[in-house]
Amino acid sequence: MKAISNKRALFEYYVIQKLEAGIALTGSEIKSIRAGRINFKDSYAKISEGECFLMNFHISPWEKASFFNHEAERPRRLLLHKTEIRRLKAKVDEQGMTLIPLDIYINDKGKCKLTIALAKGKKVFDKRDTLQKKDLEREKERDAKG
Secondary structure (H helix, E strand, O other): OOOEEOOOHHHHEEEEEEEEEEEOOOHHHHHHHHOOOEEOOOOEEEEEOOEEEEEOOEEOOOHHHHHHOOOOOOOEEEEOOHHHHHHHHHHHHHHOOEEEEEEEEEOOOOOEEEEEEEEEEOOHHHHHHHHHHHHHHHHHHHHHHO
16 A cells, blocks of 8 residues: 655645654554545644654544444554653654654555654745745756656
8 A cells, every 4th residue: 555645744844853653543443544534634743641642633434334433533542662752752842843644554564654753834935935946846847848
């Protein structure tokens, strides 16, 4: 399965550091992820009581799961080492950074992995600058083809 990525994240944030984390999921959630029925909108990671949780990450309910189904936006525990969590918490608290999900994929062993990023928010003029650079790259590609 190819990775499903959060396209909005790179537009909204400067990515400082990337980490790969596992997610604690139920059976119906993994089936929905394999079907690509997820939404990254407004999702972020939060560290509380020495554990890291993924908040507002929408995984659509699986139709065939009946009453064993899951809540769509429940907090999901991210599987990280204690030292990684402590290091991330220090950066989030001291430097005002945010933890955001970048993409989700299923690895060769069948485990669901999430790439989270330690990021800093962009200002409005930075976003305009990003759009301008993207437009210039597109024009260069068009000129190279034609």
